[in-house]
Amino acid sequence: MTASAQAGLEPVLSRAAVIPVVVIDKAEDGVPLARALLAGGLPVIEITLRTGAALEAIRAIANEVPEAVVGAGTVLDGALLKAAKEAGARFAVSPGATPRLLDAAASEGVPLLPGVGTASEAMALIERGYRFAKFFPAEASGGPALLASLASPLPQLRFCPTGGITHDNAARYLKLPNVICVGGSWMVNRARIAEGDWASIAALAKAAAALRVAG
Numbered sequence: 001m002t003a004s005a006q007a008g009l010e011p012v013l014s015r016a017a018v019i020p021v022v023v024i025d026k027a028e029d030g031v032p033l034a035r036a037l038l039a040g041g042l043p044v045i046e047i048t049l050r051t052g053a054a055l056e057a058i059r060a061i062a063n064e065v066p067e068a069v070v071g072a073g074t075v076l077d078g079a080l081l082k083a084a085k086e087a088g089a090r091f092a093v094s095p096g097a098t099p100r101l102l103d104a105a106a107s108e109g110v111p112l113l114p115g116v117g118t119a120s121e122a123m124a125l126i127e128r129g130y131r132f133a134k135f136f137p138a139e140a141s142g143g144p145a146l147l148a149s150l151a152s153p154l155p156q157l158r159f160c161p162t163g164g165i166t167h168d169n170a171a172r173y174l175k176l177p178n179v180i181c182v183g184g185s186w187m188v189n190r191a192r193i194a195e196g197d198w199a200s201i202a203a204l205a206k207a208a209a210a211l212r213v214a215g
């Protein structure tokens, strides 16, 4: 049982309809980006550990934008989980769920949202006491139809579908009983971040934040 691996995660996933999934090239963009997302109504932000700037951006957001809830994505192993926690990440996300990562998450003390794409993978998480999973890559793995099919046999697990979600298809996921939020990069386009186009990012965030209400 690894309930501690997800302690405190439910309020984070419930905060907003959408978690922006960010690839960041310059650490100094982290704080203005977080402020733009917050202004648009998206307080929960996943900074993927795919770039050299990511950990520093997480540290800066954690220190300078305390109203935001910053987490680390692309956490592939225990070392990255530890580094994310030390940088101030309040949650961690992974595209998959290896036994070694899950073992590390049981003791690291930062809640983990691991990825699954099939019923067997979901069952493996349930065996370890998990209640929340990322459904990744959502569109390529079967989309809302697959998730809807899992809701009846596996009601214990709720999902944050990510991968191929857009402003136009997000509502089809958000209306499912086993979806707690969705993740996506459509409001945090890499080029817009590089340009510092915070106004556009805030406007896209605002539209995304309204998705749950709009259904």
Ligand SMILES: O=C[C@H](O)COP(=O)(O)O
Binding pocket: 021, 162, 163, 164, 165, 183, 184, 185, 186
């Ligand atoms: O790698 C994918 C991220 O999790 C977000 O996916 P996306 O860019 O399709 O929204």
Ligand SMILES: CC(=O)C(=O)O
Binding pocket: 048, 073, 074, 075, 093, 094, 095, 096, 115, 134, 136, 162
């Ligand atoms: C894709 C994904 O789940 C991640 O980068 O964390």
